[in-house]
Amino acid sequence: MPTTKDASLRLVKPKDDAAHLLGTALTDLHKALKALSFYPAGHPLRGENLGTAHGSLARLLAGQELTLHVSRKGFVNNAGDPLPDVSPMAQSLARELFIRRIQHLTFMADLTDTDLQSFLLLLALDHQQVHAAGGMEKLMSQRGITTIWPNEIDLSVIWQKRQELEAVQEEAEEEGDAGSLGEDLTPPEAQEEAREYSLNELLSLMKKESDDNRYLQLARTLIGKTETCKGTGDFAPLLPVMQGLLEQTDDQGKSTIQREYASFSLEQVTAGPATDFLLQQLEQRDPSSSEMIYRVLRQLGTKVVYVLVQRLCIASSLLARKALATAIVKIGPAAIPPLVAALQDERWYVVRNMVAILGEICSQECVGELQHAVGHADPRVRKETIRSLLNIGGKEAESTIIGMLDDRDITIVKQAILSLGLMKSQLAVQPLIGIVAQRDLFMKSLPLKKEAIQALGRIGDRRATPYLTGLLQSWHWFAWSRWQELKTAAAAALGQLGDEAAIPALKARMSAGGGLGRACGEAVDNIERLAG
Structure with missing residues (x-):
């Protein structure tokens, strides 16, 4: 037993x-x-x-x-x-x-x-x-x-x-x-007053009603009238109804039951052709109703997000796409599953839009899902992926961007380096040092090396000091002006690091004059100011 x-x-x-x-x-x-x-x-x-x-x-x-x-x-x-x-x-x-x-x-x-x-x-x-x-x-x-x-x-x-x-x-x-x-019992039907209530009157009665059963009866009557409006294609009166139901859903003075009934009613009012009407209003960017519509869509959450994503994929107007994307972002983490599913779309611009929205939602849950876009064939998608990972942040995002330092497109690598610097990524210090230290006699990769040095300066990790001072002290016959430019960037980065161990190497180069000498002098001043 x-x-x-x-x-x-x-x-x-x-x-x-x-x-x-x-x-x-x-x-x-x-x-x-x-x-x-x-x-x-x-x-x-x-x-x-x-x-x-x-x-x-x-x-x-x-x-x-x-x-x-x-x-x-x-x-x-x-x-x-x-x-x-x-x-x-x-x-x-x-x-x-x-x-x-x-x-x-x-x-x-x-x-x-x-x-x-x-x-x-x-x-x-x-x-x-x-x-x-x-x-x-x-x-x-x-x-x-x-x-x-x-x-x-x-x-x-x-x-x-x-x-x-x-x-x-x-x-x-x-x-x-x-x-x-035993036979089923059926709750007695509500006896409504003889006269017909308008939508606004019903909302007002619901707002004042304290009895849960009476509130339910009024809500059902309201839904019936809104269905009549939908049947005749008269959607404009539904907007104030949605506004009123939103307010009652959020009204902490009402019972939990009544707030749930208000939420159920809102779902019914916005269902079917009313959803299309709402999205049309949103795409037209009417300031008088946009914020309310965003609130409605956020309340509906997963019940409407697939429709939003599908509509975004076919929207032809930039304004419409922005409005729909904003609505999805406001829904938040509930929107992640359909956005992730759309990452498999064959159209690069659709994938880029989904990646951008995931970045705006800014949930750590998105980082793993963005792996789908890291290796996308179109560099515009990969660049947007880096922006989104930067926006989300965290160790997993850093590691993903570090992996993109090996991208075949130099512009993607530069974007990754810049992002790692802005994130002050401690994980990226050694990979960035590796880029700076990579052998390049004729300095063909000068722009990339400069980006890496600037990122090291932003990160502020003194593990980079020996490599940067070594670069200052090195001597090169080929591509002399390019090497001078790189050393100038190294001096500026050392000034940001604030490591007193770099002062002797900087002072030794101050006499070089020109841009490098000035950069070394400014770096010494900055380090001494930070030390003092």
Whole structure:
């Protein structure tokens, strides 16, 4: 016979991620409950949220039973103390359970998605209706739910009840009387006032409404009216609706449930042809609505980012591309997967745009993905990759740029050197010294060597001092003026390093006169000023 696991006990294991799994499962359960309450039957988001919740619970259960304890304080441990780090959505779920007189909730190891859906549909009913029908225990039994048990923590009792219920189900199926387990209850429909509300009036009523059920009824009415607008192609009235729903989504004075309903409503209002309308408005760069549209798209996140990326790939106007790219950047890390997928596009300019946006999102998660662009055939893509890595920063980005010092295109190498200097990359010191020290009798690679020396100066690592002073003290017959130019750059870099060990070599060259002498004198002055 399996033994139950207590959620509160699993949280104290120091090396276990049970706390994270529990928090995720409770949050996903709450989202699934609200989706079932809000969206009509057959809506894809009902199934999507239910599937996510079932998956989260399955990972949490891991083949064992789990009992959750509920009190007025929310989810609690055996001692009655609230569980730590529980999200507001999880607390809202606990409240829904408590007002339906569920103090313990046991999930069996073989939890089915069918049972989970039936349970959440019952939980979506008004609690007074549940009590009038005999309570959750009676309703769950009537619906044949066998993998979720309320107010029972003794597994031996649960298994006995389960066997009895399954026997009743089998008997009912044999007799062809599937309805004997009880008819579904349907929440009573809201009785709307006789007169028709306008969109603005509905928004105003929702803003003032404190009752969650009434808010849901108003939201459904609002969605119905916006669908009428979409059907007639009248999208302009939807913009203030989106603005109002955004404000209510962010309104901390509203309950978590109402803010979620506002978010669900926003998704519905912007769905279908309204998405195309929004993006057209954005591409036209209307200052009066652009910022609001950016906020809407950021709120929608992954639900709209693929559309944005696809539209960006075919946009012909520079202004349109900038507007769409800005929208994707504002969405943030949620936009990374479709951007990475677009790195495989055959069009170089599409790949370059994706690389640039990844750099603007500035997430360390992007660095590994940018490896796809490091070896791109078009140098414009590789150059943009360096810019993005510079913007993101970090050791992994530095290492990737260092690897590009071997690029076949000299302009890419120069860009990499410049970026490493700006990043003050300690990892790049030896590779840059290698470029400076590389044998080149006639100084054909002078521009590259100068870039490397300037980068060493910006980095400020004194490991470069012996190599730069050695360069100052060297003597060359061929390409004398080029070598003088390189030594002048070395003197300037030594001044930036501030290493007093370089002073003798610099003073020895001050008498050379010309640009090199002046550079050595300025370097000595700078080092002495830093030392003083």
